Every structure is written in structure tokens, then in C-alpha cells.
Amino acid sequence: MDLDIFVSAHSGEWERLETLLRRGRRLTGEEADELVRLYQRTTTHLSLLQSGAPDPALVGRLTHLVARARSVVAGTRTAGWRDAARFFTAGFPAAVYRSRRWWIPTALLSIAVAALVGWWIAAHPEVRAAIAAPAELREMTRPGGQYETYYSSHPAASFAAQVWTNNAQAAAVCLVLGVFLGVPVLWVLLLNMLNLGVGIGLMASAGRLDVFLGLVIPHGLLELTAVFVAAGTGLRLGWTVVDPGPRTRRAALAEEGRSALGMAVGLAAVLFVSGLIEGFVTPSGLPTWARISIGVLAELLFLAYVWTAGGRAAARGETGDVEAADRGDQLPGVA
Structure with a gap:
């Protein structure tokens, strides 16, 4: 030129x-x-x-x-309550719903990995011996041991805040760094599933798997779902780099990236709820069935929210992207 x-x-x-x-x-x-x-x-x-x-x-x-x-x-235009209401009633659930073909398989495969690791540890004493000394393992798995006292070792409010911060950071890593072909996402998932699998295996070997699940399920259902949604969305963003579809790669990454960053806000709210459950319900004196019921109810409400509000919004063409007026201009093709 x-x-x-x-x-x-x-x-x-x-x-x-x-x-x-x-x-x-x-x-x-x-x-x-x-x-x-x-x-x-x-x-x-x-x-x-x-x-x-x-x-x-x-x-x-x-x-x-x-x-x-x-x-x-x-x-x-300035953002206001209307934008927040639109985001939580349409944008966020639609984005989660649209990415379900990514995060549901991610969830199933991840849980399978955690279960396999748990079985491997429970069935092989030599693997447990490589994790820690027998005395340390007994201290972790005994009644009143580290696995049980972990959830009540700090004041509920500060523990809930700490859990929420850690989980929100993990979700953000999956959403933001998924653009690097999904490799950081797979690493975050592997660490989380290994940690879960170790707990399952050690407590199962001590004959106390029911206690462990009674502690994990109340908050873990919603917490892991949020992590799986973030991971699936991050993997989808990484795949967009490889195959942007009918859009240009730049346009595809811009649209999916904005949707992923918006989803980080919504998942932070979901993880806030799971953090409250982990901080106040999991270590409470409620019967195990009551604590699990609260966790199952929270999970079902979230899934119903995604499939009803998200499904309807997605059918209307909602993608989770920002409104058209707030996007970059689509450039004409000729000068």
C-alpha cells in the first residue's frame, strides 16, 4: 500500500x-x-x-x-441492573447450556479417572505405602482424623471464603488459559481428580468410604460441576483455535473468548454457593442424609436452571456473548 x-x-x-x-x-x-x-x-x-x-x-x-x-x-450506554439481570437469566445459563456437549463428557471422564485412581490406591497396599507412612495414613483416615477435621479446622466464614477463592481461581485458569489448545485445562483437571481419587482410595482402604462421601458430596456436586463447566468451556475455546468453523479464527476466538470470560462471573456465583455449603453445611452437626440432601438439591436446582432458562435462551439465539451494541464493529468488506 x-x-x-x-x-x-x-x-x-x-x-x-x-x-x-x-x-x-x-x-x-x-x-x-x-x-x-x-x-x-x-x-x-x-x-x-x-x-x-x-x-x-x-x-x-x-x-x-x-x-x-x-x-x-x-x-x-452504561451497564446497570438490566444487564446483570439479562446475564443471569439468559446469557450465563445459555452459555453453559451451549457448551454441554463439552463439559458433560469432561465430567464423566474426569469422574471415571478419579474412581480408577481410588480403586488403584485401595486395592494396592504398595501404592498407599508410596503415598505416606502407615502411621500417617492411619492419622488421615481414622475417626476424627485429618479428612474429617479438615472441614471444621477453621471458622466457617473464613473457610468458605478461602474455598471460594481457590475454586474460582481454578475455574478462571480453565476458562482463560483454555485458548492454549486446552493443555492447562487438562492439567487442572488431572490435579483435581488425583486429589479426589487419593481421598477415595485411602478412605476406602480404611473401610470408611461412606464417611468420606458423606463429607464430599454435599458441596462437591455443585463445586465439581462448576469446575467441569469451566474445563469444558476452556477445552471448547482451545478447539476453536484448531477449528473455528464457518467464522474467521479471529471472530470465533473473540466470540467464544467473550462468552468464556462472562461465564467466569457466573461460575464465581455458583462456586460462592458451593463454598457456603462447604463452610457451613459440610462440617455441621446435621445428619449425613440431610447434608447430602442439601447438596443434591443445590445441584438439581443448578441443572434445572441451565436446562430451562439456558435452553430457552439458547433457542432464541442467545450465546452468552455481550450484546451487539457492545461488540466490536463488523468491518465492511470493501473500501
Whole structure:
């Protein structure tokens, strides 16, 4: 691209756009149409400059001009309660629902891995001996041992906050770093399933698997579901790098990335609920059946929320992406 020729050919349009933006009065209908047309053309010019002849000064000027024009054409809007309500009633559940073909298989395979690790540890004394000394294993698995006192070793409120922070960070890693072909996601899943499998295997070998499950299930159902949703979404984002489908790779990654980052907010709320259960219900004096019932109820409510609100929103075309007015402009194909 010859930059001088390009500037000479289009500088008149840019100056005219600046003139229209400086008008203090209302534009006439003809002027408004002209402003929209010049805004679209200048957006295309900016794209061509960025890809073909990146002159910092000119790119900066046109970037500022396009931003000013967009605020006039699209209007300005501040986020409010309406946006939050739309997100939790449509955007978030639709995003979870749309990614179900990723996170449900992820959940099933992960649980199978944890169960296999648990069986391997429970059935092989030499594996348990490699984990810790016999005295340490007895201390961990005995009545009143480390596995039982873990959930009541700290004040409930601070423990719930700590659990929520740790789980939210793990979910965020899956969502954000999934773009690296899903490799960090698989690592996070492996660590979580190994940790669960070790607990299952050690407590099963001590004949106390029922106690362990009674401690894990109340909060673990919702907590692991949130982690699996994050992992499945991260893997989907990683696969988008390989196969963006009919969209351009850039457009596909932008759409799926915005949806994944939005899902991080929704999953933080889900993990907050599971953290409250883990901090206040799991270590409580309630009977095991009551604690498990609370966990099962929380899990069923979440799944019903995803399949009803999310399914309906997805059928309407909701993807979990931000509203069209808040997305980047779709550039015209010709200058």
C-alpha cells in the first residue's frame, strides 16, 4: 500500500467526518446518513492501515476518529441492573447450556479417572505405602482424623471464603488459559481428580468410604460441576483455535473468548454457593442424609436452571456473548 496515495484519496472523507462530529446542533437526516456512511468507510480504512501500512500517527488519529463516531452512531450506554439481570437469566445459563456437549463428557471422564485412581490406591497396599507412612495414613483416615477435621479446622466464614477463592481461581485458569489448545485445562483437571481419587482410595482402604462421601458430596456436586463447566468451556475455546468453523479464527476466538470470560462471573456465583455449603453445611452437626440432601438439591436446582432458562435462551439465539451494541464493529468488506 502506498501510504501517501491512500491518505490523499481518503483524507477528504476523514475531514468531513470530523466536521460532522463537531456540529453542535442536531444533524439533518441527510447529514446523519452521511455520518454513518463515513463512519463505516473510516472503520474500513483503519483496518486496512493496521494490516497493510501501520503508521502509528495515522492509526492513532483514525482510531480516535472512529471511537468518536461510534459513540454518536451507536450511542453510549452504561451497564446497570438490566444487564446483570439479562446475564443471569439468559446469557450465563445459555452459555453453559451451549457448551454441554463439552463439559458433560469432561465430567464423566474426569469422574471415571478419579474412581480408577481410588480403586488403584485401595486395592494396592504398595501404592498407599508410596503415598505416606502407615502411621500417617492411619492419622488421615481414622475417626476424627485429618479428612474429617479438615472441614471444621477453621471458622466457617473464613473457610468458605478461602474455598471460594481457590475454586474460582481454578475455574478462571480453565476458562482463560483454555485458548492454549486446552493443555492447562487438562492439567487442572488431572490435579483435581488425583486429589479426589487419593481421598477415595485411602478412605476406602480404611473401610470408611461412606464417611468420606458423606463429607464430599454435599458441596462437591455443585463445586465439581462448576469446575467441569469451566474445563469444558476452556477445552471448547482451545478447539476453536484448531477449528473455528464457518467464522474467521479471529471472530470465533473473540466470540467464544467473550462468552468464556462472562461465564467466569457466573461460575464465581455458583462456586460462592458451593463454598457456603462447604463452610457451613459440610462440617455441621446435621445428619449425613440431610447434608447430602442439601447438596443434591443445590445441584438439581443448578441443572434445572441451565436446562430451562439456558435452553430457552439458547433457542432464541442467545450465546452468552455481550450484546451487539457492545461488540466490536463488523468491518465492511470493501473500501
